Amino acid sequence: MNSKFIQKIIPPIFILLIAMAGLLSAAELQVTATINSNRVAVDEQFTITLQVVGGGMMNSIEPELPNLDEFAAYTGSNQSSNFQFINGKMSTSKTITYYYIARKIGSFTIPPIPVKLKGETFASKPINIEITKSTQPQPSQRSNTGRAPQQQASTDVKDNIYLKTIVDKKKVFVGEPVTVSYVIYTALQVTNYSFRNKPNYGDFWSEEFQSKGSPQTSEKIINGRRFLTATLKKVVLFPTSTGKKSIPPQEVEAAVRMRERRARRDIFDSFFDDPFFGRTVNHILKSDEVELEILPLPTAGRPRDFSGSVGRFSMTTSVDQNTVKTNDAITLKIVIAGEGNIRTMSLPKPKFPDSFEVYDPKISEKIDRSGASIKGRKTYEYLLVPREQGQFRIDPITFSYFDLNEKRYKTLSRGAMDIIVEKGDKRVSSPARGLSKSEVKLLGKDIRYISLENETFEPVGEKFYNSLLFWFLLSGPILVFMSGIFYRQHQEKLGTNIAYARSRKAQKMANRQLKTAHTAMKAGDVTLFYSELARALTAFAGNKLNVQESALVRDELIKALRFRGIEDELVQSFDSVLQECDFRRFAMPDAPETAMETAYENVNTLIVSLEKKL
Amino acid sequence: MKKRLVFIALFAMLATQTLADEATTYFVKGNKAYESGDFAAAIANYEHVISLNEENWHLYFNLGNAYFRSNNLGRAILNYERAFKLAPENEDVQFNLEMAALQTTDRIPLPPKEAYLVLLENWFNSPSFSFLLYTTLILYATFILGWALRYFVPAITGAPFYQFFVVTALVLFLFFASIFSLRWYNQATKQFGVILEKEVNVTSSPTTGATELFILHEGTKFQIKEQASQWLRIRLRDGKTGWITAESAGRI
Structure with a gap:
C-alpha cells in the first residue's frame, strides 16, 4: 500500500522538478555586448550595444553603465525593448546603445558589462578596442580623388569580410571522415557569392554535402563586433593516405554592397544610408590552407578480411527464397548501411556452395548527403543458380570495419542461410556442363554408387524389337484379323447370294454325281451311268449359270451358255456329250466300256473347262 | 532325326542358361570387389561378363563407376554411355554420366538452338526404348481389338465414344510407332x-x-x-x- 502510494506520487514530483528547472533556465539571461568598430580614431564616436535576451520581465533591468572614463567619454544612451513568442515561448530582449567618444590613443579593453536580475549577475564578454590617432587626415582624404576611399574601403573589407576553413578535427585516421566547412564572416552586406575554384582534394576522397537553398546565416560576435556568418560549403573528406596533408584553399567571389562615405553632417545622410543607394563591389576571398595529420589504422586486431572500411556500419542479408528448384535463380541481397565512406567500401566475395553458379553482384549505392554526416547504403545483389539438388548452407557473410567511436576493429557476421534445392524439371540445360574448368575442380560431389540389382543378362546387342517374336507380335494380330474379316465376308455372301452359293457348290455336287457315275460304270449299269453323267453336267452348268431347276433342259442351258459368251467349240462339245448320254441311255442299253470311259473323261474335261470360264 | 533336333535345342537352352549363370556370378564378384575397393578386380570381372557376350545396364553402369574410380575417364564415360543407351530414363546413369562429363577437358560449344527445339529433342530422346516399344504394342493391340469388335459385336458401333476410342487409339499408336521407328532408325544407323x-x-x-x-x-x-x-x-x-x-x- 505504502509503496504503491510512493509509486504514484513519484512521477508527478519528478515532472514538477523538471518544470521548475525549466523555469529557472528561462530566467537565465543572455548578455552580449557589441561595438560598431574595433578601430576608432580619437575624437570619433563609437557605440556599444548591449543586448539582453531572456524569458521574463525585464523592465526592472538596469545595467550598470560601462565605465570607460580611462579612454572615452559617455555621451548618451538609447534603449529599446522587444518581445516575441518563439515556439510558444515568450522571449524578451532589451537593447541599450551607449554612445562614447574616443579620447585616448592606444589599445583598451571594454570590461564585461554586468546585468543583475533577481540577485543573479550576468555579464557580457570583454571587447578590445583600438583607438588610433588618424582622425585629422580624414577631411583631406575626402577632398582627394576617389581612389583613397576605395583603398580605405578595401582595408575595411579585409577586416569586415573573410572566409575561413573550419575542420572538425585535425588528427584523423585513414578513412576517417573530416568535415570541412567554408564559412564566410561578414560585417558587410553580401548580396551574392560564387565559388571561383574547385579545390583539388588529391589525397582525399571528397563528398560534398548538399546545400538547401541559400546558406543559413547566424550572428557571431568576434572581438565585440557583430558578424554575420554563413557556411557556404560543407565537404566531407576521407583521407586515403597517411602523413601530413593539406586541404587546398577555396576561393569565393563575394559581391559586397558598400556604403559611400559621406559627410556625417549631411542632412541627407540618413536617406542615403539606404542600401538601395549603395554600390556593389566584388571581392575575392581566399580561405586559408589547413593541414591535417593522417594516422594509419592500428595493425593490432586487424581482421583478415578487412578492406579499409572506416566508420560505423550495420549489415543485413536476405535471400528471396529458401526453397528453389535446380537451375532457378536465387537472389542474395547484402545491404551494408551506415556512416562512412560507402563509395570506397568493398565487400569480400562470400563463399557459396560449389554447385552454385555465382554471377557478378549487382552493386548499387545510395548516399545521403543532406544530414550532418555522410550516410548511405551499399547493396550487393548476388544471383545464384543452384545446379544440383540437395540442402546447402551459405556460410555467414562477414564484413569488417574500423569503428571510429570505439577505436577498434569490428566484424559483422550475418547469415548462415539454408537453401533447399529441389530437382527442377529441366534436364536439358545440362547444368554442370556450363561450369568453367576451375569451378569443376572445386566440385566435391561424388558419383553415385554402383547398382547392386541382379537383373537377367541378355546377349549383347540382342533386342526384343530385333527379334522374330516382336515382328510376329506386330504382324500376327493384323493378319489374323484380316483373314477373319475375309472369311466372314465369304460366309455372308454364301448366305445372301444364291447364285454365288450355287456357283460355289457346283463343283462339289458335280464331283459327287461323277463319283456315282463312276461306280455305275464299274458295275456295268449303263443306264445309271449315263443318267448320272448327264445330271452331273447339267446340274453343274445350271448351278454355275444359276438356272432354275425347271429350266434344266439342254436347249435352255445351251442358250444360257451362249448368252454368257462361252465360245462355240465348248458349247458344241457340251451339246454333243449330252446328246450322246441321252442316246446311250435310251437307245443303246449295252454300250462298250471304252465308250463309257471316253464319255466320263469328256464330262470331266468339260467341267474343268467350264469351271475356268464361268 | 526328330530326337536329335530336340536334343540340340535342349543343349542350346542349357548352354545359354549356364552362360547367364556365369555372367551373374562374375557380375556379383565384380560388385564384391568394388565394395572392397579393389576396382581393378571389379573391372576384370565386369569385363569378363561382357566377353561372355552378356549385358545389361547395371553391368555398364558399375563398370563405368569402377573405371571412374580408377581415374580412367575415357572408359568410364564409354560405359556410362552404354548404360545410358540401354536405360536412358535411369537417373543414376544420367547423374554419373554428367559427373564424368564434367571432368573432361574438351568443351564443345553447341551452336545456339531454339529453346523449343532443345525441348523437343530432349522429349524425343528421354523415353527409354522399352517404354516406347511397349506403349506402341499396347496401343496397337487396343486399336486392333477395338476395330475388330465391330465385326463381332455389331451393336457396339452405336455406342457413344466407340468411334472416338478407336480413332484415338489409332492416332496414338501411329504417333508412338513413328517415334519408336525414328529412334530405332537413329540407333541402327548412327x-x-x-x-x-x-x-x-x-x-x-x-x-x-x-x-x-x-x-x-x-x-x-x-x-x-x-x-x-x-x-x-x-x-x-x-x-x-x-x-x-x-x-x-x-x-x-
Whole structure:
C-alpha cells in the first residue's frame, strides 16, 4: 500500500522538478555586448550595444553603465525593448546603445558589462578596442580623388569580410571522415557569392554535402563586433593516405554592397544610408590552407578480411527464397548501411556452395548527403543458380570495419542461410556442363554408387524389337484379323447370294454325281451311268449359270451358255456329250466300256473347262 | 532325326542358361570387389561378363563407376554411355554420366538452338526404348481389338465414344510407332564413340602423318561416320570432322 502510494506520487514530483528547472533556465539571461568598430580614431564616436535576451520581465533591468572614463567619454544612451513568442515561448530582449567618444590613443579593453536580475549577475564578454590617432587626415582624404576611399574601403573589407576553413578535427585516421566547412564572416552586406575554384582534394576522397537553398546565416560576435556568418560549403573528406596533408584553399567571389562615405553632417545622410543607394563591389576571398595529420589504422586486431572500411556500419542479408528448384535463380541481397565512406567500401566475395553458379553482384549505392554526416547504403545483389539438388548452407557473410567511436576493429557476421534445392524439371540445360574448368575442380560431389540389382543378362546387342517374336507380335494380330474379316465376308455372301452359293457348290455336287457315275460304270449299269453323267453336267452348268431347276433342259442351258459368251467349240462339245448320254441311255442299253470311259473323261474335261470360264 | 533336333535345342537352352549363370556370378564378384575397393578386380570381372557376350545396364553402369574410380575417364564415360543407351530414363546413369562429363577437358560449344527445339529433342530422346516399344504394342493391340469388335459385336458401333476410342487409339499408336521407328532408325544407323586415350590427334585423312586438325581428350563423345581399316572418321557435335585411329576410341 505504502509503496504503491510512493509509486504514484513519484512521477508527478519528478515532472514538477523538471518544470521548475525549466523555469529557472528561462530566467537565465543572455548578455552580449557589441561595438560598431574595433578601430576608432580619437575624437570619433563609437557605440556599444548591449543586448539582453531572456524569458521574463525585464523592465526592472538596469545595467550598470560601462565605465570607460580611462579612454572615452559617455555621451548618451538609447534603449529599446522587444518581445516575441518563439515556439510558444515568450522571449524578451532589451537593447541599450551607449554612445562614447574616443579620447585616448592606444589599445583598451571594454570590461564585461554586468546585468543583475533577481540577485543573479550576468555579464557580457570583454571587447578590445583600438583607438588610433588618424582622425585629422580624414577631411583631406575626402577632398582627394576617389581612389583613397576605395583603398580605405578595401582595408575595411579585409577586416569586415573573410572566409575561413573550419575542420572538425585535425588528427584523423585513414578513412576517417573530416568535415570541412567554408564559412564566410561578414560585417558587410553580401548580396551574392560564387565559388571561383574547385579545390583539388588529391589525397582525399571528397563528398560534398548538399546545400538547401541559400546558406543559413547566424550572428557571431568576434572581438565585440557583430558578424554575420554563413557556411557556404560543407565537404566531407576521407583521407586515403597517411602523413601530413593539406586541404587546398577555396576561393569565393563575394559581391559586397558598400556604403559611400559621406559627410556625417549631411542632412541627407540618413536617406542615403539606404542600401538601395549603395554600390556593389566584388571581392575575392581566399580561405586559408589547413593541414591535417593522417594516422594509419592500428595493425593490432586487424581482421583478415578487412578492406579499409572506416566508420560505423550495420549489415543485413536476405535471400528471396529458401526453397528453389535446380537451375532457378536465387537472389542474395547484402545491404551494408551506415556512416562512412560507402563509395570506397568493398565487400569480400562470400563463399557459396560449389554447385552454385555465382554471377557478378549487382552493386548499387545510395548516399545521403543532406544530414550532418555522410550516410548511405551499399547493396550487393548476388544471383545464384543452384545446379544440383540437395540442402546447402551459405556460410555467414562477414564484413569488417574500423569503428571510429570505439577505436577498434569490428566484424559483422550475418547469415548462415539454408537453401533447399529441389530437382527442377529441366534436364536439358545440362547444368554442370556450363561450369568453367576451375569451378569443376572445386566440385566435391561424388558419383553415385554402383547398382547392386541382379537383373537377367541378355546377349549383347540382342533386342526384343530385333527379334522374330516382336515382328510376329506386330504382324500376327493384323493378319489374323484380316483373314477373319475375309472369311466372314465369304460366309455372308454364301448366305445372301444364291447364285454365288450355287456357283460355289457346283463343283462339289458335280464331283459327287461323277463319283456315282463312276461306280455305275464299274458295275456295268449303263443306264445309271449315263443318267448320272448327264445330271452331273447339267446340274453343274445350271448351278454355275444359276438356272432354275425347271429350266434344266439342254436347249435352255445351251442358250444360257451362249448368252454368257462361252465360245462355240465348248458349247458344241457340251451339246454333243449330252446328246450322246441321252442316246446311250435310251437307245443303246449295252454300250462298250471304252465308250463309257471316253464319255466320263469328256464330262470331266468339260467341267474343268467350264469351271475356268464361268 | 526328330530326337536329335530336340536334343540340340535342349543343349542350346542349357548352354545359354549356364552362360547367364556365369555372367551373374562374375557380375556379383565384380560388385564384391568394388565394395572392397579393389576396382581393378571389379573391372576384370565386369569385363569378363561382357566377353561372355552378356549385358545389361547395371553391368555398364558399375563398370563405368569402377573405371571412374580408377581415374580412367575415357572408359568410364564409354560405359556410362552404354548404360545410358540401354536405360536412358535411369537417373543414376544420367547423374554419373554428367559427373564424368564434367571432368573432361574438351568443351564443345553447341551452336545456339531454339529453346523449343532443345525441348523437343530432349522429349524425343528421354523415353527409354522399352517404354516406347511397349506403349506402341499396347496401343496397337487396343486399336486392333477395338476395330475388330465391330465385326463381332455389331451393336457396339452405336455406342457413344466407340468411334472416338478407336480413332484415338489409332492416332496414338501411329504417333508412338513413328517415334519408336525414328529412334530405332537413329540407333541402327548412327554410331557413337568415346575417346579413350588421354590425347588424340584428329587428322585430315586416314594416314599416318596427315595434317593435324585438332586435338581431342579422353571422354569426348563423337559420332562415327565411317570406318576405313584402322581409322574412324568422326564428327563432333559442333560439326567438326576428322580421322582418328580406331584403337584410340571405343564404340558405344
